[in-house]
Amino acid sequence: MLSGVFSLLSALLLITLDAVDVAFTEAAVGAGISIVLMLSTLTLTSRREKKSKNSNLIPLVIVTLTGLVLIYGTLDMPNFGAADTPSQIHVAREYIKRTPEDIHIPNIVTAILGSYRGYDTLGETAVIFTAGIGVLLILGRLSLRPRRRTKKIEKVL
Amino acid sequence: MITWEFIIGHLNYWFFIVLMMTGLYIVIAKGNLVKKVVGLNIFQTSVFMFYISIGKVIGGTAPIFPMDMKINNDVVYSNPLPHVLILTAIVVGIATTSLALALIVRIREEYGTIEEDEIFIIEQELDFSNTRSNTDKPIGHF
Incomplete structure (x- = not known):
């Protein structure tokens, strides 16, 4: 099913963005469990979709407007990958610095998830x-x- | 003001917003309930990717120290906080998806269809027959 392919591709994208733990979870949960659940639901219900008579115009307009507003919202955001953004210089550095002394494990994500x-x-x-x-x-x-x-x-x- | 660098630096956000809006469109426009859940999943995943892309530092690496814990202070790590947040969100997302799918199975048992407009028609007919049977009662009944 295409949704599983989508999950797998998004997991690959997450790896390139340095989020290996998230990629593991996405591959296991998104491409694994969620597809099994989806397929079993389809087996229990119906396989074919019936054609809807509603026009696609109104949803299209709503979606375009929302998208434009969201894009307007991103204009103030810092550039991709910049190291001096508020999200990078606030508490994140503190976690990275203190994990070896406090928790004594190499994986910072696990340290935050399990302890902090x-x-x-x-x-x-x-x-x-x-x-x-x-x-x-x-x-x-x-x-x-x-x-x-x-x-x-x-x-x- | 709008430079080439600005466009390249924001392109990732715009891609994720386009993907998010694709999911929203599926949720609004499709009548099939399973497809609506798929749309919600796409929406969700694009939000995840958006968060992770905020945490990325160019030249940085995954936030894992070497196994011997010999920490080189020159190495730049990406921000681990969004990763933690999204790990939690993925697992919560599968929980809500499974609940939604269970509800769909139940709706199918009850109504025999998972198309939104058909369920709506059945509901209307039910309401109509209820009001009719109520008004059919003789007025002097109570």
């Missing part, structure tokens, strides 16, 4: 847990599904 910002990672696991519970409640046998409307819908169809 450990609570964020805890929150992330909480989100995944909630999503898992949500999927179980929606699809699993545990769910208290009200089946009242199904018959009515069949009548309408």
Whole structure:
């Protein structure tokens, strides 16, 4: 599926941007798990899309306008790869300097993820847990599904 | 004011915005719910790439020290903070995607379709039949 190819290409782009950890995750999650989920959904639902009768003009106009506004927003941003931007000279240098003394591991991203910002990672696991519970409640046998409307819908169809 | 250097330095942001808008267009224009989720994913990934490109330093390398921890102070590292942020965001993104796909499967079970306009028509018919059956009741009932 094309979406998986897209994920893999974006992982390659992330490697060229020096974000190897992110590229690993994107390749595993985006090109792996997400495609499996997407394909299984397509198997459970329908494979073909029906033609929509709505005109494409209004979305196109909205998208173009939003894009122009966003591009206007980037005009104040620093050049790509510049070393003296606010994002580079604020706390990032501090993290790079202190990781060897504080955490004693070579990978700075892991150090921040696991230690400096450990609570964020805890929150992330909480989100995944909630999503898992949500999927179980929606699809699993545990769910208290009200089946009242199904018959009515069949009548309408 | 607009120099060649400025355009080259901002081209990456503009590419990511174009990609982001492609995702937004799919979300708005397509009626198929699975395609909407794909559009959201494209939108999301372009935001990720945008963040990572902010953290890149030209001439820098990946923020990993040598294994023996002999740190050479002349080496420039890219900013690790966006990487951490986006790692978290990718994992949260797959969680929300899976929840959305589960909802789509459930909608398909209930309505027999995953096309937005068909679901809308079914909803309207249901509302209509509900109001009709309510008004059919004799007024002296209560």
